[in-house]
Amino acid sequence: xxxxxxxxxxxxxxxxxxxxxxxxVAAPVLLVLWLIIWPIISAxxxxxxxxxxxxxxxxxxxxxxxxxxxxxxxxxLAITLWTTGVCAIFLLLICLPIALYLRFSNSKIAAYVQxxxxxxxxxxxxxxxxxxxxxxxxxxxxxxxxxxxxxxKIKSPYLTPWGPVIGLVWDNIPLTVLILLSxxxxxxxxxxxxxxxxxxxxxMLFWHIILPRISNSILVAISFAVLGIFSAFTLPYVLxxxxxxxxxxxxxxxxxxxFDPTNAITQAVITFGFCILFxxxxxxxxxxxxxx
Amino acid sequence: MSASLKVAQPxxxxxxxxxxxxxxxxxxxxLVVGTWAFTNVWRFPSVIPQEFGLxxxxxxxxxxxxxxxxxxxxxxxxxVTVLSAIICLPAAxxxxxxxxxxxxxxxxxxxxxxxxxxxxxxxAIAGIFLQLNLIGTFWGVVLIQLVGxxxxxxxxxxxxxxxxxxxxxxxxxxxxxxxxRVFWSITLPQAxxxxxxxxxxxxxxxxxxxxxxxxxxxxxxxxxxxLMISFINNQPVIxxxxxxxxxxxxxxxxxxLFARRVVNSGSFAKGFGG
Numbered sequence: 001x002x003x004x005x006x007x008x009x010x011x012x013x014x015x016x017x018x019x020x021x022x023x024x025v026a027a028p029v030l031l032v033l034w035l036i037i038w039p040i041i042s043a044x045x046x047x048x049x050x051x052x053x054x055x056x057x058x059x060x061x062x063x064x065x066x067x068x069x070x071x072x073x074x075x076x077l078a079i080t081l082w083t084t085g086v087c088a089i090f091l092l093l094i095c096l097p098i099a100l101y102l103r104f105s106n107s108k109i110a111a112y113v114q115x116x117x118x119x120x121x122x123x124x125x126x127x128x129x130x131x132x133x134x135x136x137x138x139x140x141x142x143x144x145x146x147x148x149x150x151x152x153k154i155k156s157p158y159l160t161p162w163g164p165v166i167g168l169v170w171d172n173i174p175l176t177v178l179i180l181l182s183x184x185x186x187x188x189x190x191x192x193x194x195x196x197x198x199x200x201x202x203x204m205l206f207w208h209i210i211l212p213r214i215s216n217s218i219l220v221a222i223s224f225a226v227l228g229i230f231s232a233f234t235l236p237y238v239l240x241x242x243x244x245x246x247x248x249x250x251x252x253x254x255x256x257x258x259f260d261p262t263n264a265i266t267q268a269v270i271t272f273g274f275c276i277l278f279x280x281x282x283x284x285x286x287x288x289x290x291x292x
Numbered sequence: 293m294s295a296s297l298k299v300a301q302p303x304x305x306x307x308x309x310x311x312x313x314x315x316x317x318x319x320x321x322x323l324v325v326g327t328w329a330f331t332n333v334w335r336f337p338s339v340i341p342q343e344f345g346l347x348x349x350x351x352x353x354x355x356x357x358x359x360x361x362x363x364x365x366x367x368x369x370x371x372v373t374v375l376s377a378i379i380c381l382p383a384a385x386x387x388x389x390x391x392x393x394x395x396x397x398x399x400x401x402x403x404x405x406x407x408x409x410x411x412x413x414x415x416a417i418a419g420i421f422l423q424l425n426l427i428g429t430f431w432g433v434v435l436i437q438l439v440g441x442x443x444x445x446x447x448x449x450x451x452x453x454x455x456x457x458x459x460x461x462x463x464x465x466x467x468x469x470x471x472x473r474v475f476w477s478i479t480l481p482q483a484x485x486x487x488x489x490x491x492x493x494x495x496x497x498x499x500x501x502x503x504x505x506x507x508x509x510x511x512x513x514x515x516x517x518x519l520m521i522s523f524i525n526n527q528p529v530i531x532x533x534x535x536x537x538x539x540x541x542x543x544x545x546x547x548x549l550f551a552r553r554v555v556n557s558g559s560f561a562k563g564f565g566g
Contacts, residue, residue: 021392027379028442029398035439036405039416046419098314101306109307116314122548123322124500126520127537131321133524134328134534139336141324148339170317175564182561224564231409233503234517238524248411252507255415265419268412279407286564287400290447 040272047266063266075244077270083164083236083246084229088222090169091176095221098173099180100210103187114177121174125167129238132167133158163239164246168229176221183217184210216285223282231271247271328534348531358536361519368430368505368515369498372437376494380445381487387446388453399450402443414507421508428512436504441494448493452486453479489550496547516540 050060067073095117102114120128135141137158146153157163187210195209233248240246245253247267255264272279327341328334332348334341352358386392387399405413417436418427426432456479464474502517510518520540523533 018390019392021386021390021395024386024390025383025392025398028383028446029401031379031439032401032404032442035417035420035435036413039413039420040408043416043419098310101310105304105307107304107307109304109311113307113310113314116311116318119318122544122551124502124517124540124544126500126502126517126524127322127325127540130520130524130533130537131325134324134530135321141320144336144339147337175561178561179564220564227406227409231411233411233506234521238521247409248503251411251415255418256507256510261419261422264415268415271409271412275409275412276407279409283403283407286403286406 043265043269043272047262047269050262063262064270066263067266067270072244073250073267076247076250079161079244080230080247080271081274083161083168084226086165087168087172087229088225090165091172091225092218092222094169095173095176095180096218099177099184100206102177102181103184117177118174120170125171125234126238128167128170129235132163132170132239136166158239159241161241163241164232164236167235167239168232171235172225172228176225179221179224180214180217183214183220186217187213220282220285223278223285226278227275227282230275231268325534325537328530329538331531331534334530348529348535352532352535352539355532357514357519358539361514361516362539364514365499365516368433368437368513369495371434372441372498373491373495375434375438376441376445377491380442381449384446384449385453388450399446402446405439406443411503411507414504418507427508428510430509430513433505433509433513433515436508437498437501440501440504441498444497445490445494448490449483449487452483452490455486456482492547492550496543499543 047063048059048061049057050062052058052060098113098117102110102117133140136154136156138153138156140156143153143156157166191209191213192205195205200208231248231251232246233252236246237249237252240249247270251264251267251271254260254267329348330344330346331341332345333343387395414436417439421427421432421436426435460482461474461478464478465471469477499515500517502515502521505513505515506518506521509515516536517540520533520536523536527533
């Protein structure tokens with residue numbers, strides 16, 4: 001789709017297909033083949049082609065059977081699915097109103113709101129975790145303030161499944177808002193005004209004019225968030241409960257603490273399986289926006 | 293834009309509500325951490341600290357593990373950024389300027405890693421590293437972080453090279469400048485600022501990369517974020533973590549100063565598929 005563009009850009013007739021380009025791009029491309037493509041293929045092979053008792057290897061799904069029959073693994077998968085779903089819903093409920101407000105307002109306050117919504121991008125998640133514990137943890141700031149006005153302490157979300165949810169939503173607000181805002185750029189002011197002229201209310205306007213035009217951006221934002229949250233490690237590891245744990249900490253513990261790479265890689269392949277549709281959709285959307 | 297035509301603007305109540313709520317949930321928690329870092333004594337029922345001071349800055353900065361992890365983080369981020377620049381910038385130039393077999397598919401191959409949940413991919417890579425004895429080594433962490441920088445370090449400079457005015461290059465060639473001279477005097481100064489932004493992004497991204505460093509490097513390779521995790525989990529003195537958080541935020545703050553304009557532009561969100 002882009003060779004014609006490149007042809008049009010090429011200034012001199014000498015710029016025909018020359019293998020020297022291949023040489024220049026070889027190093028990063030080989031790195032992608034070695035450290036992305038090959039590990040994925042190898043992970044699938046390694047978990048299906050297992051060592052047998054007589055020293056050889058044979059095709060077997062026993063590591064997947066173990067995962068499917070192990071109540072602890074299943075509980076971890078369930079908490080991961082729950083966290084991802086809840087985070088996706090909260091992200092939409094929080095970010096869509098912010099993005100709509102930013103699209104249709106141009107007051108000074110809007111610039112401040114936009115700055116704040118993007119700010120978490122510049123706060124590493126490990127600092128966020130620490131701030132979370134200091135504010136919502138036991139004897140944190142919220143407890144201090146409640147105590148000072150004579151109210152009982154909160155039931156802290158720290159080390160409960162809600163801990164990672166709050167952290168991950170906080171962390172994902174900036175990109176979700178930016179992607180939705182970019183989608184809202186496709187909604188023309190004329191379309192809005194035309195609908196207003198024929199008497200459409202705010203809700204009608206949102207449902208019939210805005211939503212159809214940004215549905216693709218919503219899907220992109222959700223896909224991006226799901227890919228990041230499903231195998232998130234730092235926030236669930238620091239803020240979440242010890243058991244059941246999300247897939248990220250679970251894989252890390254299986255790999256490094258239990259020295260069981262086969263089962264860790266099986267868990268990784270299972271996360272690939274759950275995210276593959278989101279991943280392909282996301283990559284397709286990014287590629288569509290970019291031509292080399 | 294249309295608002296400026298109106299004589300009196302109505303009070304932006306929606307905006308005020310958003311501004312107040314976002315300030316409370318985004319700025320306030322960070323201010324709490326900042327306060328803790330400059331607190332000598334803050335015992336429970338008191339709403340404000342009993343004693344402010346720099347006591348814990350001296351104590352934190354006297355710790356050997358803090359200095360060794362600062363050195364480790366800076367060494368890692370510098371190594372990864374330099375290596376990434378060495379392999380990616382020539383590739384970006386080739387993608388922007390040369391035509392060669394498989395150009396499109398190779399250009400999009402850098403997206404491959406983004407189709408998979410990141411930590412799952414890291415575990416799969418760790419499986420390969422296990423066979424190569426790279427677990428727990430500096431170069432293992434360098435490799436895994438290098439892979440993470442490829443997409444930015446190729447796609448952003450490609451756009452930079454494509455934005456260079458080709459007519460100026462051709463004019464320089466016409467008056468007899470060598471290809472290298474053209475690249476050095478015409479192409480690089482124009483593409484430079486964007487490439488510098490990509491380098492900064494790569495450095496800061498690597499500095500904060502926690503998951504690969506933890507999975508591949510621990511316990512031998514301890515970066516600042518990894519040390520922070522152990523402070524959160526095992527350190528009863530709150531101020532150590534607070535001081536480390538402030539220190540840890542410095543690169544992000546620098547990135548914030550430089551990158552705000554880039555992030556607010558529409559093309560940034562487009563790069564993420566928006």
